[in-house]
Amino acid sequence: MRKIKLIVAYDGTNYCGWQIQPNGITVQEVLNRALTDLLGTETRTVAASRTDSGVHARGNVAVFSTEARMPAERFTFALNTYLPPDIRIQGSEEVPESFHPRFTSTIKTYEYKILCRTIPDPLRRLDYLFCYDRLDVEAMRQALAYLVGEHDFKSFQGAGGEASTHTTVRTIYKAEILKEELEEDTGNQVQDPGGRQREAYTLRIRITGNGFLYNMVRIIAGTLLDIGRGHRPVSDMPQILAAKDRTQAGPTAPAHGLTLLEIRYPEWE
Amino acid sequence: MRKIKLIVAYDGTNYCGWQIQPNGITVQEVLNRALTDLLGTETRTVAASRTDSGVHARGNVAVFSTEARMPAERFTFALNTYLPPDIRIQGSEEVPESFHPRFTSTIKTYEYKILCRTIPDPLRRLDYLFCYDRLDVEAMRQALAYLVGEHDFKSFQGAGGEASTHTTVRTIYKAEILKEELEEDTGNQVQDPGGRQREAYTLRIRITGNGFLYNMVRIIAGTLLDIGRGHRPVSDMPQILAAKDRTQAGPTAPAHGLTLLEIRYPEWE
Numbered sequence: 061m062r063k064i065k066l067i068v069a070y071d072g073t074n075y076c077g078w079q080i081q082p083n084g085i086t087v088q089e090v091l092n093r094a095l096t097d098l099l100g101t102e103t104r105t106v107a108a109s110r111t112d113s114g115v116h117a118r119g120n121v122a123v124f125s126t127e128a129r130m131p132a133e134r135f136t137f138a139l140n141t142y143l144p145p146d147i148r149i150q151g152s153e154e155v156p157e158s159f160h161p162r163f164t165s166t167i168k169t170y171e172y173k174i175l176c177r178t179i180p181d182p183l184r185r186l187d188y189l190f191c192y193d194r195l196d197v198e199a200m201r202q203a204l205a206y207l208v209g210e211h212d213f214k215s216f217q218g219a220g221g222e223a224s225t226h227t228t229v230r231t232i233y234k235a236e237i238l239k240e241e242l243e244e245d246t247g248n249q250v251q252d253p254g255g256r257q258r259e260a261y262t263l264r265i266r267i268t269g270n271g272f273l274y275n276m277v278r279i280i281a282g283t284l285l286d287i288g289r290g291h292r293p294v295s296d297m298p299q300i301l302a303a304k305d306r307t308q309a310g311p312t313a314p315a316h317g318l319t320l321l322e323i324r325y326p327e328w329e
Numbered sequence: 330m331r332k333i334k335l336i337v338a339y340d341g342t343n344y345c346g347w348q349i350q351p352n353g354i355t356v357q358e359v360l361n362r363a364l365t366d367l368l369g370t371e372t373r374t375v376a377a378s379r380t381d382s383g384v385h386a387r388g389n390v391a392v393f394s395t396e397a398r399m400p401a402e403r404f405t406f407a408l409n410t411y412l413p414p415d416i417r418i419q420g421s422e423e424v425p426e427s428f429h430p431r432f433t434s435t436i437k438t439y440e441y442k443i444l445c446r447t448i449p450d451p452l453r454r455l456d457y458l459f460c461y462d463r464l465d466v467e468a469m470r471q472a473l474a475y476l477v478g479e480h481d482f483k484s485f486q487g488a489g490g491e492a493s494t495h496t497t498v499r500t501i502y503k504a505e506i507l508k509e510e511l512e513e514d515t516g517n518q519v520q521d522p523g524g525r526q527r528e529a530y531t532l533r534i535r536i537t538g539n540g541f542l543y544n545m546v547r548i549i550a551g552t553l554l555d556i557g558r559g560h561r562p563v564s565d566m567p568q569i570l571a572a573k574d575r576t577q578a579g580p581t582a583p584a585h586g587l588t589l590l591e592i593r594y595p596e597w598e
Contacts, residue, residue, distance in 0.1 A: 071451040116452060136448065146451045179405065182340040182415045183385060183588070187452055319452070 061125045063157055064132055066091075066105070066139070067150040068120045073186050073316065074146060077113040078120070087111075087147060091122065094142035098135075099128050108161035108323050109168070112275075114315035116187055119150065119322040121161045159328065167233065167324040168272060172265040172281040172317050177242070178258050188262065189281075189317035195288035197239055197263065203287045203297040204235045204265070207280065214304035216283075218275025218312055228304075230276075232269040237284075239263055266321070275312050283310030330394045332426055333401055335360075335374070335408070336419040337389045342455050342585065343415060346382040347389070356380075356416060360391065363411035368397050377430035377592045378437070381544075383584035385456055388419065388591040390430045428597065436502065436593040437541060441534040441550040441586050446511070447527050457531065458550075458586035464557035466508055466532065472556045472566040473504045473534070476549065483573035485552075487544025487581055497573075499545075501538040506553075508532055535590070544581050552579030 068091065076084035080092075088105060095103040108121040130138065135152035143149070175181060175188040176195055184190075207213075214228040242260040265281055283300065286292050292310075300308045337360065345353035349361075357374060364372040377390040399407065404421035412418070444450055444457040445464055453459075476482075483497040511529040534550055552569065555561050561579075569577045 069451050071454070118450075118452070140448065145449065145454050148449050148451050150448050179338075179409065179419050180414065180417050181387075182338050182417050183387070183456055185340070185414050 061127055061157070062132070063123055063125050063155050063159060064135055064152055065155045065159065065161070066122045066124070066135065066152050068107075068122050069118045069148050069150050070116060070120070071146040071186060072111060072114050072116045075113065077111055077115065078107055079110040084113075087120075088122075090144065090147060091139075094139055095124060097142050098138055099126055106161055108166060109320055111320055112315050115318045115320065116316075117320040120320050121323045121325075123155065123159065123161050155328065159325075161323075164325055165270065165327060167268060167270060167326060169266065169268040169321040169323075170272065170277040171267075171319045171321050172277055172313060173319065174263040174265070174281075174285070174317060176263060177260040184262075186316060187319060189314055191285065193289045194258075195263070195285070196290060197237060197288065199290075199294050200263075200265075200284045200288040201237050202294045203284055204237060204267075204280070206297040206301060207267075208232050208235050211301055212304055213273055213276055213301070215300045215306055215309045216276045216279040217273035217306060218279060219306070220274065228273055230269055230271050230273065232267060234268040235266070237263055237265050278313045278315065278318055279306075279309050279311075281313035281317065285313060286310040330396055330426075331401070332392055332394050332424050332428060333404055333421055334424045334428065334430070335391045335393070335404065335421050337376075337391050338387045338417050338419050339385060339389070340415040340455065341380060341383050341385045344382065346380055346384065347376055348379040353382075356386075356389075357391075359413065359416060360408075363408055364393060366411050367407055368395055375430055377435060378589055380589055381584050381587075384587045384589065385585075386589040389589050390592045390594075392424065392428065392430050424597065428594075430592075433594055434539065434596060436537060436539060436595060438535065438537040438590040438592075439541065439546040440536075440588045440590050441546055441582060442588065443532040443534070443550075443554070443586060445532060446529040453531075455585060456588060458583055460554065462558045463527075464532070464554070465559060466506060466557065468559075468563050469532075469534075469553045469557040470506050471563045472553055473506060473536075473549070475566040475570060476536075477501050477504050480570055481573055482542055482545055482570070484569045484575055484578045485545045485548045486542035486575060487548060488575070489543065497542055499538055499540045499542065501536060503537040504535070506532055506534050547582045547584065547587055548575075548578050548580075550582035550586065554582060555579040 070087050075087050078087045080086050080089045092104050103124050105122040105124045132152055132154040136149045139149045173188045174191050175184050176191050180190045210231040212229050240262045339356050344356050347356045349355050349358045361373050372393050374391040374393045401421055401423040405418045408418045442457045443460050444453050445460050449459045479500040481498050509531045
């Protein structure tokens with residue numbers, strides 16, 4: 061038996077998340093079926109991240125075992141012919157039998173995207189959170205900076221999801237907010253009801269860490285939005301962290317703004 | 330009766346184009362229904378551009394007449410509450426009775442988007458043409474430059490569509506190809522089957538002119554792709570233009586890569 065690692069990208073809009081479940085179609089179910097069809101034998105995948113309903117991925121990681129002799133890198137193109145267009149394998153390679161996508165230390169990068177504009181954009185509705193309010197991006201950046209490093213992120217752990225691990229300590233290696241102005245809006249008279257021209261832009265909250273608690277990135281995004289809107293001060297962020305209490309942080313931002321960008325396995329690189 | 334001008338954005342994926350037709354749901358049909366529901370009386374729109382099935386818009390223009398007293402700029406927000414999320418009014422204003430969105434001279438800007446990558450990206454599948462082949466972007470730019478100015482674009486006129494106008498002469502004011510590298514791909518091991526790392530990028534062919542023949546931008550895009558792939562030389566472009574013969578140009582590129590960005594009415598500005 062060989063173990064094959066897949067890099068999986070998907071638009072999560074039409075899926076009830078990664079993990080197979082009785083109430084709706086999931087990415088894992090569709091991928092397992094494609095693999096089973098391709099290989100002619102029942103094949104199952106295990107993923108690094110069991111993303112929630114509506115969350116997207118550019119680089120989730122899934123592994124499966126097979127006796128097929130197909131060269132490992134061929135699985136990318138072969139599987140894509142069996143998958144719907146909202147799921148696309150981005151790469152495939154053989155890994156040692158001991159490799160497990162979840163029980164191996166990882167460096168994950170998530171991105172939460174926000175469209176700041178007077179009016180929603182139909183072409184960005186699936187993977188951006190629409191935000192009408194003006195945001196103080198500098199305040200959001202200052203607040204986010206408090207989270208870099210090793211901390212107990214208990215305040216940013218959502219209820220439910222997987223069984224909680226023994227520790228809520230995680231390390232964030234890098235966290236940034238990328239702002240991009242939308243030049244295409246200049247001609248389209250996007251203005252607020254008072255008639256003033258408003259700057260339109262996207263924000264991408266990008267966070268890299270050694271692990272994330274359930275809903276952690278979405279709760280961080282929700283807290284940063286509270287701060288960006290001026291509903292609470294930047295100085296709340298260290299207090300939220302210190303409180304180790306979910307009720308101190310902001311709301312969980314909607315799933316569709318979140319994309320799992322990349323998972324790295326430093327031990328295997 | 331007042332005349333109201335709307336700026337209409339839509340994701341064309343789920344529509345059979347703009348114009349009402351018996352075989353499927355169209356943007357116009359949904360917009361007319363929203364207006365009728367909002368105003369409580371049968372209301373119909375006339376659009377500047379009757380975009381084809383699958384084509385998107387950021388700034389199509391539609392007008393309607395109404396006796397409602399609502400302030401013109403309020404229609405934007407009011408209508409959006411009646412519309413599905415893949416259609417969003419971007420602005421509304423009152424225009425003189427004599428204003429007609431099609432029989433008034435316009436400056437239109439279209440954009441054709443291409444994703445150049447080894448593997449399709451699920452999050453760009455709806456509004457980018459996926460292109461596996463390496464493209465000579467500089468050759469495409471040189472070829473596109475031949476089209477700027479006043480020319481007879483008969484070679485770039487598709488069969489079908491609306492009744493042909495008396496002339497196929499149009500003026501292109503500006504034409505450019507914007508290239509953007511995709512930094513998020515760096516970690517995702519996107520490589521071609523030979524294992525070489527490949528540059529991933531998007532191209533946006535953006536063309537501004539005083540009018541466009543049926544399928545003109547898509548035929549230009551299809552011709553540029555032929556040239557970018559090296560299937561024909563840059564020097565073919567002036568010959569295609571001179572031939573005034575549709576069979577000399579390249580194929581019509583798929584609809585989903587095309588977005589109508591903006592329509593300006595210089596007489597009314």
